[in-house]
Amino acid sequence: MWNYEKRLQYPVRIKKPDGMAAKIIITQFGGPDGELAASQRYLSQRYSMPYGDVAGLLTDIGTEELAHVEMICAIVRQLTKDLTIEQIEEAGLAPYFVDHTVGLWPQSAGGVPFSATVFQSKGDPITDLTEDLAADGTTLYEQTAFSKCRKPLILLGFCHFSRSYKPFHPATAQEQLVTKNNQNHDRTSCFQEKSH
Template identity: 30%
Template sequence: MFHHVKELQFNARVSKPDVRFAKLLLEQFGGPNGELKAAMQYFVQAFGCRKAYPAEYDMLMDIATEEFSHLEIVGATIQMLLTGVNGELKNAADESDLNQMLDGNAAKENYIHEAMINPQFFLVSGGTPTLTDSVGNPWNASYIMGMGDLTADLRLNVGAETSAKMVYENLMKYTDDVYVKESLRYLMTREVAHFQMFQAALENIKPNFPPGILESDPRYSNKYFKMSKGDEFKGPWNEGKSPELGEDWQVINNPLDHIHETNGLLDEKSVGTNRTEKSVQENNKKLSEERKGIVDAATMPKNGVMSWSVYEEGLEENTVLGKINK
């Protein structure tokens, strides 16, 4: 159940109209890294958590709802930046008013040029925000990413917040309006906050690596294939221990020779790790049973009835069963 409150979450303000920046800001309204994408991604991901992971469900729904609030802030800011355009487009009887608003014929020609790049923004929307990116590509559900596994989804969300933060950071370079910058900085900051929330939720799930259920093959999980020739660079990605599994990195300096020597890696041996094929299969089975048990216990019907929400303990179940018995 959603309840709309007319006041914005943040008091968005604009000092003057700016049609060009309004068009740029569409990137966060209907773009692939925008607020609608984030809201819908977290909203969809939450369904799989409702029973099995109720705390994470609450978090995903809370953040998804806040993202809708951010979409409202962006839309309101775009509308304020278009102040004058909407009204003048309604003045169909006298084109001179639009020409005057655009400060002469040269400005009007530029307006037409902008319309040719993104015609819907001016010709179809009538001076209101559109669910497109800054160059007119319509919002697309393919922007939404979700794997149905909580640890994988949380990692996807950390990436989504990172991308959105960077877009706001870049947008701030293209406006001199201190009030608009104020709103953009607020929105950028909330992306950082959400990043931390998703990261904390991920760390709260044990084990959380690798994403999903099945462990990786210990023959290949700590191999670093040196695929380039030139300067030698070392770092925590190819020396010392791997950050998640704690295995010793094994550098393959001559990948082609190694492939030939190991029969296309079929004869590869586990080196630098305590994991074995036996321990991997045992852990796979153990975690599979554990995760299945959590989901089944939370989602299996009780007395033949499945209910998404329980408004009062036992009331809904008794009412439905009573109707069935009648």
């Protein structure tokens, strides 16, 4: 079972709405390599994982992915909640708005609804872990594509990188995170620059 902690894993505080950015970032919620898929991938695969330590790891990663779903939803929510109808049309969000208004609904940037077909759970540890590497690698790519503009996305890129490629030594994880955050990422996000 799970307990809910009433806080984000990492702060999300966006000042200006930006429909264009929301339209892209929503894919990290419901897209093929998004956080929802990631959480369900790990949490589905763990049942047939024959090694206790790896099953435990899949549980812990899957749980963290649920926190990432919440962060992405917070980003999209804050980017869209104060949009005017004109801004929604301008951003190309009218087809989304007509079905969901500014509610959060898991879909890809292209409008494809979230589907379990984007991940695998085969009951074979090597097959499943290989799929995890591929999926988290893609997530990393997508998230760092936006990392110049938003710190929460840097955090997510960092998490997925450390899961897939290089386990961060805990004693240095915090420092590395701080360093990553301080790497000259302009406080004016690209979202703010783009909004009028």
